[in-house]
Amino acid sequence: MNWSFLTHGAWDYAADARGYTQGVMLDYTTPTWALRFARTAVPVESNGYALDEALGIHYGDQIEFETDLPLRLQHGPMRGSIIYYRNKAQMFAYKDAAQIAGIASTDYLAIPRSEQTKTGYGITLMAPFDEEAGVFFRYSKNDGNFEQYNFVEIDQQWSVGGVFTGKAWGRGQDRVGVALATNDLSQAHRDYFSAGGKGFFIGDGVANTLNYAPERTFETWYRWSVDDINTKVGKLQNSFSVGWQYILNPGYNQDRGPMSVYSVRWHSEF
Numbered sequence: 001m002n003w004s005f006l007t008h009g010a011w012d013y014a015a016d017a018r019g020y021t022q023g024v025m026l027d028y029t030t031p032t033w034a035l036r037f038a039r040t041a042v043p044v045e046s047n048g049y050a051l052d053e054a055l056g057i058h059y060g061d062q063i064e065f066e067t068d069l070p071l072r073l074q075h076g077p078m079r080g081s082i083i084y085y086r087n088k089a090q091m092f093a094y095k096d097a098a099q100i101a102g103i104a105s106t107d108y109l110a111i112p113r114s115e116q117t118k119t120g121y122g123i124t125l126m127a128p129f130d131e132e133a134g135v136f137f138r139y140s141k142n143d144g145n146f147e148q149y150n151f152v153e154i155d156q157q158w159s160v161g162g163v164f165t166g167k168a169w170g171r172g173q174d175r176v177g178v179a180l181a182t183n184d185l186s187q188a189h190r191d192y193f194s195a196g197g198k199g200f201f202i203g204d205g206v207a208n209t210l211n212y213a214p215e216r217t218f219e220t221w222y223r224w225s226v227d228d229i230n231t232k233v234g235k236l237q238n239s240f241s242v243g244w245q246y247i248l249n250p251g252y253n254q255d256r257g258p259m260s261v262y263s264v265r266w267h268s269e270f
Contacts, residue, residue: 001263002245004181004217008122008140009157011085012150014040014060017047023055033067042089045109046149047200052089060150061086069125075134079126084119091116091146094188101195105205108198118146132175135162144186153199153252156184161219173225183215185252193252202251213249220244221263234270241265 007013015021023040040060041051052058066081090113092100100111120142128134137160144155161179165172185193193199196207204210221243229236245261 001243002181002217002219003152004154004157004159004183005161005179005219008083008124008138009152009154009159009181009183010120010140010142011083011122012087012118012120012142012148013062013085014042014087015150016043016051017049021060022051023059033065036064038062042087042150046091046147058089059087073127073129075128075130079128081124082121084121087118087149089116089149090114091118091149093146094186094192095145097188097192097195097197101192101197101207104197104203108200116146118149119143130165133163133165136160144189148199153185153189153202154183155186155189158182171225175223176221178220179218181217183217185212190252210252211254212252213254215250215252216248218246237269239267241267
């Protein structure tokens with residue numbers, strides 16, 4: 001459930017405040033590799049709801065190459081991918097932290113912005129153990145020079161995790177997941193928060209209150225498979241999950257945390 005594991009943490013992917021966008025995508029897929037390109041709309045304002053429809057002026061470009069790797073496991077080959085992205089929008093630069101932090105502490109959207117281009121990349125390795133089980137490794141990084149415009153306050157991230165079945169204890173339909181992520185900010189990004197700046201998710205708004213440290217997140221969950229329910233329109237499949245997150249240095253501040261987050265979920269589908 002933690003956004004550190006939703007995708008590449010440092011991929012500031014073009015989307016509105018709810019994660020939606022519009023644009024054009026080209027995808028060429030073969031049995032062993034795939035190449036994808038997309039140009040999609042960024043919001044008019046940082047983390048805003050309205051999308052900027054001028055795709056020739058402001059946009060998010062991303063190109064991804066995914067391929068099988070030479071190492072083959074029992075349930076298929078290892079898979080690798082690399083993605084590069086470029087966002088063009090009205091953004092502010094963190095190097096101007098001293099000048100803009102005072103404005104950000106009271107009104108984030110009032111900060112003067114100008115035409116900027118932000119870039120980054122991400123690498124993924126995946127190893128399958130079963131149809132619904134395997135492990136992953138991700139690394140992502142962006143240039144760290146400009147504001148986090150669409151996604152989360154992460155400039156560099158390492159993450160690793162996996163999903164496993166319950167076959168070992170006679171619950172083959174159950175699943176257990178575990179993952180660990182380390183998130184970092186660029187030096188310019190840290191300077192901005194240290195000067196009293198705020199983002200759309202974190203920041204004290206007071207100078208010299210950031211006792212910086214990388215934010216580390218551990219998450220685990222267990223999903224019990226519940227018996228299907230027969231209905232007139234087919235089988236209703238059900239599952240019940242519990243989860244736990246443990247977060248060190250939340251908001252990149254050693255003076256906060258550690259904190260735990262617990263979750264419970266019921267899922268039904270036809």
